[in-house]
Amino acid sequence: xxxxxxxxxxxxxxxxxxxxxxxxxxxxxxxxxxxxxxxxxxxxxxxxxxxxxxxxxxxxxxxxxxxxxxxxxxxxxxxxxxxxxxxxxxxxxxxxxxxxxxxxxxxxxxxxxxxxxxxxxxxxxxxxxxxxxxxxxxxxxxxxxxxxxxxxxxxxxxxxxxxxxxxxxxxxxxxxxxxxxxxxxx
Numbered sequence: 001x002x003x004x005x006x007x008x009x010x011x012x013x014x015x016x017x018x019x020x021x022x023x024x025x026x027x028x029x030x031x032x033x034x035x036x037x038x039x040x041x042x043x044x045x046x047x048x049x050x051x052x053x054x055x056x057x058x059x060x061x062x063x064x065x066x067x068x069x070x071x072x073x074x075x076x077x078x079x080x081x082x083x084x085x086x087x088x089x090x091x092x093x094x095x096x097x098x099x100x101x102x103x104x105x106x107x108x109x110x111x112x113x114x115x116x117x118x119x120x121x122x123x124x125x126x127x128x129x130x131x132x133x134x135x136x137x138x139x140x141x142x143x144x145x146x147x148x149x150x151x152x153x154x155x156x157x158x159x160x161x162x163x164x165x166x167x168x169x170x171x172x173x174x175x176x177x178x179x180x181x182x183x184x185x186x
Contacts, residue, residue, distance in 0.1 A: 011031070015181070021165055021168040031063070036138035045123040057118070070172055071100070079155065079156055096144065109137070113127060113134070
């Protein structure tokens, strides 16, 4: 797949994916990987790229926290209700929930660095802490997403029913101020 950013802009999620919320999560995970790729590129340059820095900052301020809420308030509780004991999902969900708190904490350091770079009109590589902050954040994000894509989403596909998926899609849409993706559907 091609990167989901061009000239510093990370593409928005297509609203029609809300009709398939598990595909929505997969696509959102792809965007997270694209943000990590962009962050790694930015961490290696002293050139100031305001558009790219603003875009990453917007993602970390808005999309990442929304994604965590999507999972913690909707997807994970739904899986806890629908999964069977032999799915052994609780340990995975518990680990991922713990990582969500760390993700948001680590994102704060990245946001602070980006804000400083924007204020100073410099590339992140101009700051010594960029090498200590950005790569570990990206590695953690990528590992976390890999577990969700390889374990959580396949189990969700097997265990969630159509009503679950419709309700999940509706909640994701409502959280973003979007209309019901299933309105008018029979």
